[in-house]
Amino acid sequence: MRYLTFALGKGRLAYQTLELFEKIGITCEEMKDPNSRRLIFTNEELKLRFFLAKGPDVPVYVEYGAADIGVVGKDVILEAGRKVHEVLDLGYGNCRMCVCGHKDAAELLKHRELIRVATKYPNIAKDYFYNTKHQTVELIKLNGSIELAPIVGLSEVIVDIVETGSTLKENGLEVLEEICPLSARMIVNPVSMRLESERIKELLMRLRAQVIR
Numbered sequence: 184m185r186y187l188t189f190a191l192g193k194g195r196l197a198y199q200t201l202e203l204f205e206k207i208g209i210t211c212e213e214m215k216d217p218n219s220r221r222l223i224f225t226n227e228e229l230k231l232r233f234f235l236a237k238g239p240d241v242p243v244y245v246e247y248g249a250a251d252i253g254v255v256g257k258d259v260i261l262e263a264g265r266k267v268h269e270v271l272d273l274g275y276g277n278c279r280m281c282v283c284g285h286k287d288a289a290e291l292l293k294h295r296e297l298i299r300v301a302t303k304y305p306n307i308a309k310d311y312f313y314n315t316k317h318q319t320v321e322l323i324k325l326n327g328s329i330e331l332a333p334i335v336g337l338s339e340v341i342v343d344i345v346e347t348g349s350t351l352k353e354n355g356l357e358v359l360e361e362i363c364p365l366s367a368r369m370i371v372n373p374v375s376m377r378l379e380s381e382r383i384k385e386l387l388m389r390l391r392a393q394v395i396r
């Protein structure tokens with residue numbers, strides 16, 4: 184039997200992903216050691232391999248088949264636009280992709296003015312403004328602390344993740360429009376889906392039973 188390989192997004196989602204796998208009897212204790220520099224972990228008994236990767240790299244590993252399965256946020260899947268099958272909403276990492284800014288920027292959105300939009304997610308922002316809203320905007324790609332942009336005058340609005348809303352509140356900003364809800368998702372390589380369909384279906388069935396609870 185060949186190994187099934189999993190690419191798991193590092194960061195916020197990693198702990199809950201490992202917990203979920205543990206619930207269905209897939210354990211990888213070594214992965215939890217924060218001091219380990221080891222990159223890939225094997226469960227010989229179940230013929231599984233796991234590795235943690237930066238979120239945006241997960242769909243890349245899965246599209247190329249270097250990983251059969253990936254777990255990553257919906258935001259990353261939408262932004263990456265890779266040829267992967269999204270098979271399951273895992274029900275954690277819930278947040279929203281939103282257009283945010285100072286209250287008065289709502290008028291600029293309403294009148295579809297040519298505004299600057301700062302974001303870590305240019306593809307999601309472009310799709311929203313051009314295809315959903317039919318509004319021409321100037322996109323500015325940033326890599327973090329996106330809320331700074333409207334405060335220092337880099338842009339009128341931002342497109343970013345909102346979870347509790349406290350980052351916005353503490354910086355005098357608010358949600359102006361909601362783009363879509365987000366959560367952790369499981370993705371599968373299309374070829375693996377066919378070649379390993381029995382193993383993947385069984386895994387999905389067991390995961391679904393946990394997710395619904």
Ligand SMILES: Nc1ncnc2c1ncn2[C@@H]1O[C@H](COP(=O)(O)OP(=O)(O)OP(=O)(O)O)[C@@H](O)[C@H]1O
Pocket residue numbers: 192193194195196238239255256257258259276277278327344345346347365366367
């Ligand atoms: N408050 C939140 N902020 C950002 N992401 C969140 C939040 N809540 C849930 N998520 C989900 O968790 C995923 C991973 O978030 P995390 O912050 O670890 O990654 P990241 O934003 O790529 O981090 P970094 O840029 O620091 O590497 C996101 O892609 C998103 O789907």
Ligand SMILES: O=P(O)(O)OC[C@H]1O[C@H](OP(=O)(O)OP(=O)(O)O)[C@H](O)[C@@H]1O
Pocket residue numbers: 326327328329330343344345346347348349350351
């Ligand atoms: O609604 P909240 O609960 O406040 O969460 C949302 C904030 O968290 C994320 O930032 P992150 O902590 O990943 O840092 P970053 O801005 O450097 O990416 C996101 O980009 C928002 O800034």
